[in-house]
Amino acid sequence: MKFSDQFEQRFAEMLTHYPTKRSVLVPTLLFVQDEVGYLSDEVIEEIAQRLDLTELEVRNVISYYSMLTTRPRGKYNVQVCTNIACLLRGGEELLEHCETKLGIGHKGTTADGLFSLEEVECIGACSWAPAAQVNYDFHENLTVHKMDKVLDEYKKRATQ
Amino acid sequence: MTDLVSHPDEVRVVSKRFGKGATNIDRYLELDGYKAVQKALGMQPDVIVNEVKNSGLRGRGGAGFNTGMKWSFVPKQSAKPKYVLCNGDESEPGTCKDRLIFEHDPHAVIEGVMIAGFAVGSTTGYIYIRGEYRYLLEIMQKAIGDAYARGFLGKNIFGSGRNFDIYWHGGAGAYEVGEESALMESLEGKRGIPRIRPPFPAVVGLWGGPTVINNAETLASVPHIILGGADWFANLGPPKNGGTRLFCLSGHVERPGVYELPMGYNLKKMIYEVGGGIPNGHKLKAVVPGGSSCPLLTADEVDVSMDFDSMMKAGSMLGSGGVVICDDTTCMVKFALRIMKFYRHESCGWCIPCREGTDWLEKTLTRFHSGGGLKKDIDNIQYLSENMLGRTFCPLGDAAAMPTISIVKKFRKEFEDHLQGRPCPFEKEGKIEQLPVMAV
Ligand SMILES: Cc1cc2nc3c(=O)[nH]c(=O)nc-3n(C[C@H](O)[C@H](O)[C@H](O)COP(=O)(O)O)c2cc1C
Numbered sequence: 001m002k003f004s005d006q007f008e009q010r011f012a013e014m015l016t017h018y019p020t021k022r023s024v025l026v027p028t029l030l031f032v033q034d035e036v037g038y039l040s041d042e043v044i045e046e047i048a049q050r051l052d053l054t055e056l057e058v059r060n061v062i063s064y065y066s067m068l069t070t071r072p073r074g075k076y077n078v079q080v081c082t083n084i085a086c087l088l089r090g091g092e093e094l095l096e097h098c099e100t101k102l103g104i105g106h107k108g109t110t111a112d113g114l115f116s117l118e119e120v121e122c123i124g125a126c127s128w129a130p131a132a133q134v135n136y137d138f139h140e141n142l143t144v145h146k147m148d149k150v151l152d153e154y155k156k157r158a159t160q
Numbered sequence: 161m162t163d164l165v166s167h168p169d170e171v172r173v174v175s176k177r178f179g180k181g182a183t184n185i186d187r188y189l190e191l192d193g194y195k196a197v198q199k200a201l202g203m204q205p206d207v208i209v210n211e212v213k214n215s216g217l218r219g220r221g222g223a224g225f226n227t228g229m230k231w232s233f234v235p236k237q238s239a240k241p242k243y244v245l246c247n248g249d250e251s252e253p254g255t256c257k258d259r260l261i262f263e264h265d266p267h268a269v270i271e272g273v274m275i276a277g278f279a280v281g282s283t284t285g286y287i288y289i290r291g292e293y294r295y296l297l298e299i300m301q302k303a304i305g306d307a308y309a310r311g312f313l314g315k316n317i318f319g320s321g322r323n324f325d326i327y328w329h330g331g332a333g334a335y336e337v338g339e340e341s342a343l344m345e346s347l348e349g350k351r352g353i354p355r356i357r358p359p360f361p362a363v364v365g366l367w368g369g370p371t372v373i374n375n376a377e378t379l380a381s382v383p384h385i386i387l388g389g390a391d392w393f394a395n396l397g398p399p400k401n402g403g404t405r406l407f408c409l410s411g412h413v414e415r416p417g418v419y420e421l422p423m424g425y426n427l428k429k430m431i432y433e434v435g436g437g438i439p440n441g442h443k444l445k446a447v448v449p450g451g452s453s454c455p456l457l458t459a460d461e462v463d464v465s466m467d468f469d470s471m472m473k474a475g476s477m478l479g480s481g482g483v484v485i486c487d488d489t490t491c492m493v494k495f496a497l498r499i500m501k502f503y504r505h506e507s508c509g510w511c512i513p514c515r516e517g518t519d520w521l522e523k524t525l526t527r528f529h530s531g532g533g534l535k536k537d538i539d540n541i542q543y544l545s546e547n548m549l550g551r552t553f554c555p556l557g558d559a560a561a562m563p564t565i566s567i568v569k570k571f572r573k574e575f576e577d578h579l580q581g582r583p584c585p586f587e588k589e590g591k592i593e594q595l596p597v598m599a600v
């Protein structure tokens with residue numbers, strides 16, 4: 001499988017950071033996922049081979065980490081926190097609003113493949129609650145109105 | 161970029177470079193950067209350990225163990241390499257302080273890791289940052305790269321003839337990986353299942369070598385201790401609780417934000433003066449004083465000093481610095497349910513009391529909150545939580561049980577109010593969840 005030069009560079013560098021090859025596994029899976037969109041059978045086979053692991057060992061690790069997925073997601077993954085600090089400031093209403101607006105539920109993806117939605121645990125934005133992440137971007141001190149604007153912005157970005 | 165706040169009562173130590181452009185290494189050097197490391201290079205390891213011990217610095221990750229003491233457990237001689245591991249997994253609900261440190265002052269963490277390394281005789285450090293914090297991983301990568309480029313890291317650092325390497329590492333979403341032994345498993349490329357202790361990481365850690373694991377805020381405090389001295393740091397707080405803390409105010413409070421206050425600051429003052437009190441004319445009902453794992457305090461219990469020992473005496477914990485404030489519109493059953501949902505989701509599933517306990521508690525609380533509760537459920541929730549305490553393989557089980565027990569005990573009436581065959585009295589409508597009743 002072919003990955004980007006940037007990935008290959010980072011992968012090669014990371015291998016020099018640890019006494020065992022396997023140690024690069026968790027960050028590597030996330031970096032590959034960022035490029036490919038999800039951890040396909042092909043990706044898993046490739047990574048397993050590179051790190052002298054069995055595919056089962058790699059799958060075992062994937063299933064543990066909440067950010068890793070073996071199924072395709074939308075181009076923009078909207079992650080709304082509903083944990084305690086966000087709960088107190090309208091996190092659940094925000095999630096419901098996203099569900100209605102996008103027409104999908106937890107871990108769903110819109111038909112055009114643009115958005116997927118996830119209810120997530122604390123993302124470290126408690127003092128700026130309610131908060132959400134779209135892919136890696138933080139959006140904080142949200143209201144339903146602000147969330148609309150955020151989603152519209154991503155939609156516009158995708159069609160440009 | 162996160163919003164920064166300020167208050168006249170703040171004592172800025174760890175946050176003193178926040179908002180000052182210190183991610184830039186030249187700017188960092190202007191702001192006393194890398195002076196502590198150079199000073200520490202001239203100190204004997206035992207002197208560094210004692211200085212940190214005497215400063216009263218206690219772990220900011222949650223448990224509050226004396227940092228210098230922890231370092232002193234690392235054996236002097238070791239056949240295997242020794243390591244320093246910075247815990248930047250920050251995932252305890254209510255906590256968002258390490259994020260600010262990485263965002264504004266990444267070189268302070270690097271210095272902290274190096275000084276810890278000098279103290280225990282290690283030449284390699286890892287900085288683990290949770291996967292969601294991608295922009296911080298990038299900031300950290302750049303900071304480490306800049307430090308290498310200047311000869312602050314690598315071979316013959318500062319011309320001292322000594323070597324030190326630091327590597328970044330990213331997670332991929334898991335609260336449990338913040339637990340120190342699970343953190344090492346994750347760094348070794350495995351599922352985050354905790355290890356049995358003893359042996360403790362200070363003796364057998366990463367790849368079998370002695371390993372010091374500290375929270376990012378703990379390590380970022382160390383350079384200030386080296387420069388300012390143990391006495392200065394110790395005197396910022398009450399006895400045995402040196403320094404300051406980044407307190408993350410959130411929830412129903414007028415001015416939420418991360419404030420650096422002296423250890424031992426009064427919680428009531430923190431809520432009403434620093435945080436500006438409860439918005440919209442509401443009254444305080446409850447406070448989570450240090451992240452979701454801590455027993456809650458009621459409005460009557462908040463006149464308390466925020467240090468490790470006073471909080472313990474008050475029946476709770478100082479924890480991770482996450483202060484979550486609930487006003488009188490909060491349904492405490494719902495609050496307990498949300499906390500349990502989190503722990504059920506994050507339980508690694510390794511041991512039965514935690515795996516089964518959190519699952520049953522979430523089911524029971526869901527049914528109960530929706531209006532399908534039975535009187536015996538209230539005692540069952542308490543019984544089940546109490547039986548998890550101290551019986552799990554790692555402290556996540558305790559973390560799930562402690563807030564739950566406190567909520568049932570302190571807000572029992574709210575549970576009873578839910579028993580009137582209707583959904584939550586705080587919510588207008590809702591459907592009753594048909595979930596099984598546990599046979600106890
Ligand atoms: C379930 C669980 C999650 C934890 N998460 C974190 C975390 O995200 N960050 C952290 O620094 N410590 C966390 N800890 C505490 C660590 O196990 C460890 O005590 C700490 O990193 C030690 O550093 P300190 O002495 O500087 O606090 C967690 C503990 C448990 C039981």
Ligand code: SF4
Pocket residue numbers: 336354506507508509510511512514515552553554555556557558
């Ligand atoms: S207490 Fe929970 S998280 Fe800890 S080992 Fe047991 S199942 Fe895993």
Ligand code: FES
Pocket residue numbers: 081082083084085086087121122123124125126129131253254255
């Ligand atoms: S509780 Fe939502 S970001 Fe922490």
